[in-house]
Amino acid sequence: MSAEAIADAVPTAQPGPKASTRSRFAGLRSAKTMTGLVMFGVFVLAGAFGPLVWRKDPSALSNDILQPPSGAHWFGTTQTGQDILAQVLVGTRVSLLVGVTAAVLATVLSLLVGLTAGYVGGLTDELFSALANVFLVIPALPLVVVLAGYLPTRGSLTVAVVISLTGWSWGARILRAQTLSIRRRDFVEAARATGERPIRIILFEILPNEFAIVASSFLFTIVFAILTQAGLAFLGLSDVTTWSWGGILYWAQNNQALQSGAWWWFVPPGLCIAVIGMALALINFGIDEFVNPRLRVQKLGPKRARRMPMAKSRPLPASRRTDVVLEVTDLHVNYGEGPDAVKAVDGVDLVLRRGEVLGIAGESGSGKSTLAYAITRLLRPPGEVVSGSIHYWPRGEEPVDVLRMSADELRAFRWAELAIVFQSAMNSLNPVLTLRVQMADALTAHRPGTTSQQRDARVVEVMTMVGLPADRADAYPHELSGGMRQRALIAMALVLEPDVLVLDEPTTALDVVVQRQILNQIMALREQLGFAVVFITHDLSLLIEVADRIAIMYAGRVIETGSASELYRSPQHPYSDGLLRSFPHLHGPRKVLTGIPGTPPDLRIIAPGCPFQPRCGQAIAACTTTMPLLLATTEGHQVACLLTQPRSSDDDEL
Amino acid sequence: MRYLARRFAFYLITAWAALTLNFLIPRLMPGDPAQALLSRFRGRLDPRATEALTAMFGLNNESMWSQYRTYLADLGKGDFGLSFTFFPTPVGTVIMDSLWWTIVLVGIATVVSFVVGTLLGIVAGWKRGSRWDQLLPITTFFSSIPYFWFGLIVLFVLSGELRLFPLSGGYSSWLSVDFSWAFLSSAFKHAILPGLTIVIASIAGWLIPMRNMMVTTMSDDYVVLAEAKGLAPRRVMLNYAARNAILPSVATFTMSLGFVVGGAVLTEIVFGYPGIGNNLYQAVINEDFPLMQGIFLIITFVVLLANFLADLVYVWLDPRTRVEA
Numbered sequence: 007m008s009a010e011a012i013a014d015a016v017p018t019a020q021p022g023p024k025a026s027t028r029s030r031f032a033g034l035r036s037a038k039t040m041t042g043l044v045m046f047g048v049f050v051l052a053g054a055f056g057p058l059v060w061r062k063d064p065s066a067l068s069n070d071i072l073q074p075p076s077g078a079h080w081f082g083t084t085q086t087g088q089d090i091l092a093q094v095l096v097g098t099r100v101s102l103l104v105g106v107t108a109a110v111l112a113t114v115l116s117l118l119v120g121l122t123a124g125y126v127g128g129l130t131d132e133l134f135s136a137l138a139n140v141f142l143v144i145p146a147l148p149l150v151v152v153l154a155g156y157l158p159t160r161g162s163l164t165v166a167v168v169i170s171l172t173g174w175s176w177g178a179r180i181l182r183a184q185t186l187s188i189r190r191r192d193f194v195e196a197a198r199a200t201g202e203r204p205i206r207i208i209l210f211e212i213l214p215n216e217f218a219i220v221a222s223s224f225l226f227t228i229v230f231a232i233l234t235q236a237g238l239a240f241l242g243l244s245d246v247t248t249w250s251w252g253g254i255l256y257w258a259q260n261n262q263a264l265q266s267g268a269w270w271w272f273v274p275p276g277l278c279i280a281v282i283g284m285a286l287a288l289i290n291f292g293i294d295e296f297v298n299p300r301l302r303v304q305k306l307g308p309k310r311a312r313r314m315p316m317a318k319s320r321p322l323p324a325s326r327r328t329d330v331v332l333e334v335t336d337l338h339v340n341y342g343e344g345p346d347a348v349k350a351v352d353g354v355d356l357v358l359r360r361g362e363v364l365g366i367a368g369e370s371g372s373g374k375s376t377l378a379y380a381i382t383r384l385l386r387p388p389g390e391v392v393s394g395s396i397h398y399w400p401r402g403e404e405p406v407d408v409l410r411m412s413a414d415e416l417r418a419f420r421w422a423e424l425a426i427v428f429q430s431a432m433n434s435l436n437p438v439l440t441l442r443v444q445m446a447d448a449l450t451a452h453r454p455g456t457t458s459q460q461r462d463a464r465v466v467e468v469m470t471m472v473g474l475p476a477d478r479a480d481a482y483p484h485e486l487s488g489g490m491r492q493r494a495l496i497a498m499a500l501v502l503e504p505d506v507l508v509l510d511e512p513t514t515a516l517d518v519v520v521q522r523q524i525l526n527q528i529m530a531l532r533e534q535l536g537f538a539v540v541f542i543t544h545d546l547s548l549l550i551e552v553a554d555r556i557a558i559m560y561a562g563r564v565i566e567t568g569s570a571s572e573l574y575r576s577p578q579h580p581y582s583d584g585l586l587r588s589f590p591h592l593h594g595p596r597k598v599l600t601g602i603p604g605t606p607p608d609l610r611i612i613a614p615g616c617p618f619q620p621r622c623g624q625a626i627a628a629c630t631t632t633m634p635l636l637l638a639t640t641e642g643h644q645v646a647c648l649l650t651q652p653r654s655s656d657d658d659e660l
Numbered sequence: 661m662r663y664l665a666r667r668f669a670f671y672l673i674t675a676w677a678a679l680t681l682n683f684l685i686p687r688l689m690p691g692d693p694a695q696a697l698l699s700r701f702r703g704r705l706d707p708r709a710t711e712a713l714t715a716m717f718g719l720n721n722e723s724m725w726s727q728y729r730t731y732l733a734d735l736g737k738g739d740f741g742l743s744f745t746f747f748p749t750p751v752g753t754v755i756m757d758s759l760w761w762t763i764v765l766v767g768i769a770t771v772v773s774f775v776v777g778t779l780l781g782i783v784a785g786w787k788r789g790s791r792w793d794q795l796l797p798i799t800t801f802f803s804s805i806p807y808f809w810f811g812l813i814v815l816f817v818l819s820g821e822l823r824l825f826p827l828s829g830g831y832s833s834w835l836s837v838d839f840s841w842a843f844l845s846s847a848f849k850h851a852i853l854p855g856l857t858i859v860i861a862s863i864a865g866w867l868i869p870m871r872n873m874m875v876t877t878m879s880d881d882y883v884v885l886a887e888a889k890g891l892a893p894r895r896v897m898l899n900y901a902a903r904n905a906i907l908p909s910v911a912t913f914t915m916s917l918g919f920v921v922g923g924a925v926l927t928e929i930v931f932g933y934p935g936i937g938n939n940l941y942q943a944v945i946n947e948d949f950p951l952m953q954g955i956f957l958i959i960t961f962v963v964l965l966a967n968f969l970a971d972l973v974y975v976w977l978d979p980r981t982r983v984e985a
């Protein structure tokens with residue numbers, strides 16, 4: 007599911023603060039993060055209060071030599087009778103302090119370098135980036151070992167400083183990239199334009215947006231520092247008379263703890279390091295999910311092409327007319343489940359006849375793109391078809407319900423019978439494969455018998471059809487212009503001669519001239535090859551020109567449908583009427599569906615009555631309570647508006 | 661190849677930075693470590709060693725600049741000075757004897773870890789929300805374990821108690837180093853445990869980013885389109901999702917390699933492996949500064965070389981870097 011499609015289904019206009027906070031922090035409240043936080047908390051408490059509660063001197067010698075864990079010594083004793091639990095508790099304190107100190111220092115360094123480089127740009131950026139990259143490439147541990155080798159004193163603080171000097175560069179690199187991208191956003195540009203001081207912009211506009219990344223690299227550095235300190239101490243390169251986890255291991259190893267069977271001496275410090283590392287990594291998983299919402303969605307496997315349960319199957323639709331190629335009946339698509347579910351498509355019926363162009367118009371948030379994804383069964387969770395049917399009529403055969411196909415049937419059906427062209431040509435092409443490979447693999451999948459010469463010939467054939475020079479077959483997507491990429495996608499869609507072509511805003515990203523050329527080409531090819539087109543766009547005036555019939559969607563429903571000429575001549579729904587009246591005339595400047603005051607409805611707010619009511623200039627009292635149904639007014643023309651429908655006598659005009 | 665030329669220039673700069681760092685560290689360290697060392701060893705050290713050390717650390721009152729020139733000139737000739745742990749063996753010779761052990765061990769372990777980790781990451785990303793997600797906490801746990809601690813436990817259990825593997829070293833000491841079957845099989849046996857330690861501890865570093873990148877890439881339009889084309893799931897997973905998701909992994913090879921090298925140094929010490937990490941340890945324990953510095957430089961250069969190889973792979977994988985501009 008593309009980001010656009012999700013945005014299309016779940017309008018972002020004035021989201022309720024409660025809903026948005028809940029979903030924004032969902033990643034941070036996952037079980038993983040919670041477990042990590044609790045584990046980390048236990049260590050912090052143990053380091054802070056442990057030595058106060060377990061009041062044994064970690065260095066005190068005694069006669070209990072190499073005792074296994076017992077009531078008196080929970081973790082046993084060392085070769086000189088020291089209490090290991092006491093050592094581990096003090097060690098927790100020391101190791102955490104070194105880790106946090108090093109992480110604080112490294113984070114400060116990386117913030118200084120990363121923010122300055124990203125914000126100032128230019129030569130400063132070049133120099134700072136080079137510095138960070140150099141430190142990133144020089145292997146850290148050998149450098150720390152060399153530095154520590156020269157140190158006259160190797161106290162914990164010195165070690166922390168040395169570690170921070172080698173551990174700042176990764177954070178700096180990420181922060182620089184992030185700052186660079188935030189700096190170009192509107193609110194920062196605005197602040198700069200009003201002459202705000204750079205330091206204020208950095209602190210109040212940029213930094214808050216980098217909180218998650220800073221936190222993540224901070225936690226990461228703690229682990230790095232604890233591991234490095236343990237390594238140094240284990241090698242005897244840091245002060246081993248202070249008890250740290252690494253220091254305990256140093257003594258255990260030098261006294262052959264494992265070989266003499268004293269596992270209780272050797273195991274706990276290492277386990278502590280591993281567990282704290284894991285705790286911080288778990289918290290970082292949560293932060294990752296927070297930063298990258300795509301990671302958040304659960305249960306998103308290749309099973310996503312889920313089949314509708316057989317039990318829900320409905321009888322075949324009534325229309326058995328032979329010229330129908332695709333029929334959508336009472337389709338419902340939800341995003342999410344249960345009471346929070348958003349009804350992105352809410353009971354849509356559509357009929358597509360062979361060779362015709364069916365236009366679907368709507369603003370973003372109307373559910374039109376979701377509909378396209380549902381027809382092709384490409385919806386990804388949380389989007390899900392809840393009910394309805396999508397029947398496809400193969401030539402001269404019985405209809406099949408796309409929603410109830412098995413995985414194999416679906417694979418065979420896709421592209422061979424129904425192909426789709428997405429909005430963004432750049433994002434739809436695999437950037438690392440040539441056009442030839444991307445077109446030929448559809449042939450290989452659907453016509454396994456073909457030779458590579460036959461496939462090549464077909465690739466060249468479709469490319470010529472859409473006006474692409476055949477020598478571009480070996481080009482990579484980035485080597486093509488925007489218009490050429492869009493042509494390539496269309497060529498790709500035609501490679502198997504499908505019966506139905508779904509175009510999801512196929513030309514919006516292009517300039518008007520190229521747009522026009524490509525549309526003409528598609529329409530010419532349709533004449534020639536006879537496929538039917540479902541054309542989804544927000545550009546109603548374009549549809550009036552090219553479509554045979556048009557369905558206008560609002561809030562997940564079709565609110566008016568009829569032939570293009572009928573709709574142009576006499577639109578009956580106030581929404582369609584408003585749209586059309588905002589166009590000067592057919593061939594005048596193009597207008598998009600924003601000519602109506604107000605914003606698209608928030609589908610999360612479920613109100614009775616007509617969804618268009620808040621923006622409708624002709625609303626009557628009943629509109630707030632009665633949901634208008636899509637009913638025929640004349641032959642082939644249906645409208646969902648109370649004004650065109652017989653109403654009960656007690657309604658008053660407003 | 662503009663991209664590669666840029667990268668190459670960057671590695672040259674980094675190499676120069678490492679050289680300079682190496683020059684500056686002993687001179688800028690608080691407490692004048694070289695002088696302290698000299699006074700500690702006074703009389704016990706071969707006069708030639710004292711002289712070499714004096715020259716090397718600029719204790720002969722030459723200007724910083726002329727010291728720097730001499731330093732670079734010596735290195736240019738491949739002269740890293742004399743090791744005084746193995747006096748009078750030149751540092752270069754000591755390093756060369758051990759370098760190959762490390763390159764073979766760490767090189768193979770890194771490749772195995774990268775391949776296995778990436779493959780597991782692909783599957784875990786593709787089947788997210790399934791039981792494969794359990795791989796994440798498990799491998800994270802192993803990656804948080806200190807290499808040396810894990811190595812020692814493995815060594816104690818498998819070699820000490822069960823006697824399945826040799827306890828230490830790189831080959832059985834009675835064999836001569838050649839390409840005989842006896843030597844190679846012995847070297848292999850000795851390398852299994854340290855290699856396994858490195859693989860197990862580093863695998864999460866490849867697996868988790870790969871899995872997350874897979875999940876992110878799977879929502880990209882071209883993956884959705886590949887699915888819409890009715891391609892076999894395996895092809896969508898490998899040629900569309902994974903083929904793109906792997907790019908950041910290769911691009912951030914640098915950082916991951918840094919960790920592996922650090923861990924490998926400790927692993928070698930624990931397993932008494934005759935590699936460069938063990939040498940570094942010896943050098944630091946014996947305050948053999950020339951050897952210590954030489955090893956640091958060599959490790960850095962090898963890492964730079966490995967990074968350049970990763971860049972070559974990147975260029976091969978991503979046609980966008982091949983743009984001639």
Ligand code: SF4
Pocket residue numbers: 579580581616617618619620622623624625626629634646647648649
């Ligand atoms: S039903 Fe009422 S509110 Fe809705 S479009 Fe018709 S007149 Fe307007």
